[in-house]
Structures are given as C-alpha cells and as structure tokens.
Amino acid sequence: MQIKYTNTLEDIVAFNRYHHQKSDTFKKQKNICLIRMPIVLGLLMIMFFILSQEVQVLIWGTCLIVFYILIFLKAWGTGMDKVCQKVFLEQDTKSVICEHLLEITNDGMHEKTDLNEWWGKWAAIQQITVERDMAFIYIGPLQAHIIPRGRVVEGEFDLFVATAQRFWRDSQAGSAGA
Structure with missing residues (x-):
C-alpha cells in the first residue's frame, strides 16, 4: 500500500x-x-x-x-x-518540501522523493500520530514523515494511516515479547 x-x-x-x-x-x-x-x-x-x-x-x-x-x-x-x-x-529544502511517495511493506516503510530515498523497519518508527488533518510518522525525536490529508495526490489518507498504525502496533507487540 x-x-x-x-x-x-x-x-x-x-x-x-x-x-x-x-x-x-x-x-x-x-x-x-x-x-x-x-x-x-x-x-x-x-x-x-x-x-x-x-x-x-x-x-x-x-x-x-x-x-x-x-x-x-x-x-x-x-x-x-x-x-x-x-x-x-536558511537551508536547501528541495528534498523535504516536495512530493513524497510513502509505501507500507510487511517489513517497514519506504519513502521516495526526487532527491532522497529512505527505508526503515517498523521497529525504527517511534510513534504514529494523527492530529486534525495531518499524520506524523515519527522516525526520530524531531523527525517525522508528515502526511497532510489535503495534499494527498494518490492513495487514501485514512486507510493508509490505519494500515500503518496496525503494522506498527503489531511490530511493537512482537518486539515486546522478544
């Protein structure tokens, strides 16, 4: 997805x-x-x-x-x-202020922009939060994938966020038992 x-x-x-x-x-x-x-x-x-x-x-x-x-x-x-x-x-923001493609896989998340590519396992994701019309998928203390509902070009915001939360919760439950 x-x-x-x-x-x-x-x-x-x-x-x-x-x-x-x-x-x-x-x-x-x-x-x-x-x-x-x-x-x-x-x-x-x-x-x-x-x-x-x-x-x-x-x-x-x-x-x-x-x-x-x-x-x-x-x-x-x-x-x-x-x-x-x-x-x-003050910085070059071309790799952040742009179009992003974020994909959910069984192993984690994969993000692509025209300039960057990021891959992280579910264990690397710290939390997933929805606030008003934005989803924040934290991949660090001050770093997150920011998904604005109003600027989704392809895909379904609610379904994507719910799926990501389910995969993330499942990975947290799996790592707690390990």
Whole structure:
C-alpha cells in the first residue's frame, strides 16, 4: 500500500508546532517563562515597594507583569512558527518540501522523493500520530514523515494511516515479547 503527497513549509511548521505542544521539555520551558518569571518579577516589585514605599511601584510593576505575560503568550505561538520558517528557509529544502511517495511493506516503510530515498523497519518508527488533518510518522525525536490529508495526490489518507498504525502496533507487540 502506498500514498503520494506533497509537503509544504506550512506542513513543516505545523509538525513543529504539534511537537512543541506535546514535548515535556518545551512544556517545562513554557512553565518557567510563564509562571516562574512573573513570580520573580512580583517578588522584585514587592521588594522595591517595601524599600521605596511608593504605590506607583506596585502599579507599574503589576502592569509590567501583565504586559510580560500577554507578550509571552503571543510570542510563544507565533514566535515558534516564525523561527521554524526562518531556520528551514536558511537551508536547501528541495528534498523535504516536495512530493513524497510513502509505501507500507510487511517489513517497514519506504519513502521516495526526487532527491532522497529512505527505508526503515517498523521497529525504527517511534510513534504514529494523527492530529486534525495531518499524520506524523515519527522516525526520530524531531523527525517525522508528515502526511497532510489535503495534499494527498494518490492513495487514501485514512486507510493508509490505519494500515500503518496496525503494522506498527503489531511490530511493537512482537518486539515486546522478544
């Protein structure tokens, strides 16, 4: 069974956004920036208020903390997307942003583009995830085959993903017993 699809820069950004939302490391980093930093700023504000006895310190300090949180929330989402786009556009992307042919076999998956060819056994696949209209077949910690439903040229998205998940689960069950 095979599927042919085209990847765009938007697909790469969507994968990175998904990965950042699900990654424990990025969640921890966001927690540090969104919770701990305002607490530190709040403690500094209270210290300056105690030293100066000026109510303006509390007012301006509170405004600064609220402004920081709002800017951070805006920048976290759009900032990640922009950084991902810039990093990707710095490199030659002809082998990624192109048409892909991905094939399921009994032994694993085989991918072809005009410039690359990849072969991996089912044990090499770390996870298969479907998020909205995209499937991510992870072949590394930050690397996946990204299959966008809307850009499938040949093949059936749902059937392909279900078949890949079945083969992958079967291989995981087989390796657990080994």
